[in-house]
Amino acid sequence: MTYVVIGLGKFGFHVAKGLAQQGETVIAIDNDEEKVRDISEYVQDAIMLDSTDPKALREAGIADAEVAIVSIGVHLEASILTVMALKDIGIETVVAKAITQVHGQILSKLGAAKVIYPEMESAKKLVKKLVTNIHYETIDLSITMKLAKLTVPSFWVGVSILSPIFEEDFEVKPIAYKHQGEWHTSFEKDDILEKGDIIAVLGDSAHIELLSKKI
Numbered sequence: 001m002t003y004v005v006i007g008l009g010k011f012g013f014h015v016a017k018g019l020a021q022q023g024e025t026v027i028a029i030d031n032d033e034e035k036v037r038d039i040s041e042y043v044q045d046a047i048m049l050d051s052t053d054p055k056a057l058r059e060a061g062i063a064d065a066e067v068a069i070v071s072i073g074v075h076l077e078a079s080i081l082t083v084m085a086l087k088d089i090g091i092e093t094v095v096a097k098a099i100t101q102v103h104g105q106i107l108s109k110l111g112a113a114k115v116i117y118p119e120m121e122s123a124k125k126l127v128k129k130l131v132t133n134i135h136y137e138t139i140d141l142s143i144t145m146k147l148a149k150l151t152v153p154s155f156w157v158g159v160s161i162l163s164p165i166f167e168e169d170f171e172v173k174p175i176a177y178k179h180q181g182e183w184h185t186s187f188e189k190d191d192i193l194e195k196g197d198i199i200a201v202l203g204d205s206a207h208i209e210l211l212s213k214k215i
Contacts, residue, residue, distance in 0.1 A: 002027065002065040004091075005043075006051045006082055008035040011097060011118050012071030017042045027065065052081035054088045063089040070096040070112075073119075076103055080110065087111040136212055146208040148172070152197040153215040161191040161199075170211055172203035 001024055005016040008030040016028045016039055026043040030036050033048050040046035049056045051072075057063065068091045072079040079096065086094050087110065096112040098104035104115040135151040159165060161174055161184075176185045178198035184191065193199065203211070 001025065001067065004029060004062050004065045004068040005071060006030070006068065006086075007071035007073070007079075007097070008032070008039055009071060009073065011073070012069070013039055015069055015071060020044070027060075027062065029060075029062075052078055052085055054085040057085055057089050062086075063091065065091060067091075067093045067095065070094060070107075073097050073099050079103070080106055083107050083110045083112055136215060138208055138212070140205075141202075144204050145202065146205050147175075147200060147202055148208045148211060149198060149200045150211075150215065152177075152193045152195065152199050154195075155214075156193050156199070157195050159193050160189055161187045161193060162189050166201065170201075170203070170214075171207040172201040172211060174199055174201050176200040 003019050003024055004027045005012050005019070006029045008016065008028055012028075012030075013035070016026050020026045020043045026045075028036065028039045028043045028046045029049060029051055031048060031050055036046045036048045047060050049060055051057065051070075062068070068086045070079060070082050070086070072082060076099070079098075083094055083096050092113075094112045095114045095116065096107040098107055098115050098117055099119065104117065107115050137149050139147045139149075141147055156165075161177055166172055166174055174187075176183055177191075177193065177200070178184070179194065201208075201211070
């Protein structure tokens with residue numbers, strides 16, 4: 001397979017470099033001489049040309065490639081014209097980067113086999129990661145009472161769920177815990193909390209707030 005990567009910003013650069021590192025044949029294209037020079041040590045061929053010009057693409061031998069990846073994001077007109085030029089010279093599979101949904105819809109209608117939204121996907125992954133890693137959250141049950149759900153802190157790992165330590169040291173009451181994906185609301189003395197478990201505790205607002213500062 002021969003891949004053509006057009007547009008060598010951060011995304012395009014890493015796509016071209018990554019494909020080359022996987023042993024694929026890569027032709028990298030940009031109209032910026034410095035960007036072409038930077039990628040040249042990683043790919044089979046690096047060319048400076050106007051990717052919106054079908055004639056220039058043909059002369060560079062781009063028509064023989066199986067897949068073209070258009071990574072022009074900021075200049076929407078250049079992105080659109082490049083996809084049109086690639087389809088014009090007979091590239092069957094064109095993957096194009098889009099900045100907005102409208103941009104992506106235009107690229108699809110022009111023949112892009114796949115449209116990707118790197119910025120949107122990165123944002124989604126970051127949000128998912130942040131939400132997944134939230135280890136302490138509270139719910140107000142009344143003006144004075146709160147419920148806290150948290151990843152079992154290190155000082156509770158190895159402690160029985162029925163241990164008096166919760167009420168004596170923290171003045172909160174365990175009401176449920178999650179172990180290996182399953183929630184438990186009835187407890188036995190030998191139910192020992194483990195690293196990675198989730199626990200729900202009930203207490204007055206002041207003590208729940210104090211607990212949050214200790215973990």
